[in-house]
Amino acid sequence: MNLYELYDAILNGKLEKAVEVTNQAISQSIEPQIIINDYMVKAMEEIGARFEAGSAFVPNLLMSARAMKGSLEILKPLMNNSNVTPMGKVVVGTVKGDLHDIGKNLVCSMLEGCGFEVVNLGVDISSEKFIEAVKEHKANIVCMSALLTTTMTYMKEVIDAFENVGLRKDVKIMVGGAPLSEDFANEIHADGYSDNANSAVSLAKKLMAS
Amino acid sequence: MNAIRRISFESLAISSSDVLKLMGYVKQSPDAFVSDLVDELLLCAATIVKPSYYFTISDGDISATQLSINKVQFDLNSTIATLLRNSELFALFVATAGVEYQEYHNELSKAGDTLMLYVWDVIGSFIAESCGDKMELELENEIADTAHTNRFSPGYCGWNIKEQSQLFRLLPNGVCGIKVNESSLMYPIKSISGVIGIGEGVDTKKYGCQFCELKNCYKKRIKKLSI
Known part of the structure; x- marks a missing residue:
């Protein structure tokens, strides 16, 4: 064949x-x-x-x-019986105050397509929901998306919330969305930024290996 | 105008090539499967979608960073405030693809077909924006030759999305079937809202991609592809 x-x-x-x-x-x-x-x-x-x-x-x-x-x-x-190991488990959501989900769904599809287990939380997701999902699913990575300049700042609140509950070291956080940049990701202490679904997969693989 | 205008999907004259262009197919042709899907969903939209819009014109005061209309105050950033400067009246508006659009969106979302959902989403964006254009045309008729600004919406150009709820305080309850949730977001999702400044001395159509700080916006990507 x-x-x-x-x-x-x-x-x-x-x-x-x-x-x-x-x-x-x-x-x-x-x-x-x-x-x-x-x-x-x-x-x-x-x-x-x-x-x-x-x-x-x-x-x-x-x-x-x-x-x-x-x-x-x-x-x-x-x-289960082979040498193939799952890439990792990723919790994905568009942050609170934002209903844009096409880019986020695209990232989910690409991550799933490339072997990650994906928990798609949907849109308008609060820090509490992100934390709850990470605890429930024992996720390795959190992916946050935002399309508005006025909602991207909420990503910092989510990262702070992970710090406050003592989970920040247990999970890698990556961010994306049209108004974001590498500088913004560094500023809010995210672990990585990607500007498209393809590079999001590469980044997730890199974070899993780090 | 203080009445809700319901318009037909056909009157928006959305073509499959419009939709495909918004998806990035500017110079390159899509697979037949994709163009067929766009045609199929446009037909579906023609059957079920019921778009509508509404606007009302009010007095208001604009300062360096604030707009006040009927005792409701909005904190704007200086870019929007500058563009609204010299406005004598303000049109508050909404336009929506409608509840029926949203219901089908929910069905597709539940079914988990991401490709259909994506195409439906693009069509929805087109409907809401085209509906906004219709609203603007009627506004232009109503204000005759008076100049007006572009449309400004909470959540964009630095105007905090949280002010959406305040904007809706100035509109009839449940206007065009739109609800604002606790995060200040509109439902149906494919709805637009905002303000337009009216006055002889306003700058018309000044805000565009060239002023926007979004580097990775799909509109810029499409413009790049068109060159």
Whole structure:
């Protein structure tokens, strides 16, 4: 069988084809680790690179992430017995006072597509809800999003709240959204900033490794 | 005008190419699957969406950083206050894609189809903004040749979103079916609200992307793609 068909299916956002080839690979006892790392993740990296270069668009990312997720669902039961370890658990939300969720959902899809376990809290999320979710799900990373200059300042309140409850050292915090910058992320003592869904995945991987 | 205007989706004349452009497809064509989905959801919008708008014109006082209308005070940043300077009257407005739009949005969200939700979201943004344009046209008719500023909204250009609740104190209760939650956000989500300054001496249409501090805004990204 040709596993590059899986790469192409994910790159082109073809869910059914991706599922079909994944099932074939499983029936031929190919290690999930090889299927994921050598083909699926590579396809996601390629679509992410095309997005950053301006030759792919949000729908392409979403379709690829959906195909990737579909294949991962099939592989999940096999992953416990293989060398594949989950990337990490991420709690994601748009901060209190802000209802913009498209960018945030895109980050969720890309993170899921790349093997992270994602808890999408939704929009208008208070510091209490972020903390509660981290405790409940034992998350490794918190991702906060904001689209308004007037709501991005709430991110600092969330980070302070994590300090106050003594959880700050247990969780990495990354931020993103149109009005933000690297400087702002440093100023509020976030662990990282990304300006698009693709770099958010790279950042999450980096934070998990640190 | 002190009445709610309900308008048809067709009158907004939103085309699939408008929507695709807002999604970034400026020079590049989308996959057939994506353009078909846009067509499908535009048809769906034509069937279910009921947009509406409302505006009212009031006296008010503008200072270096504050606007006061009917004893309700707004703290603006100096950019907006400067642009509203010389206004003799103020139009307070809302425009919305409507409750029906929101209900379908909730259905898609529940179903977890992120691609459909994304396209529906883009269409919703277009509806709310186009509805705002319609409102502005009617306002222009009403004020005849008097100049007016651009639209300014809580949450943008440094105007704190918390002042949204105060703005709604000056509007009829539940206007256009819009509710403001405890975080001062509007529901239906695809709604706009704000103020427009009216007066012979105001600067017209001065605020735009060139003054905005957002570096990664999608509008700037699309403009970049268009060059």
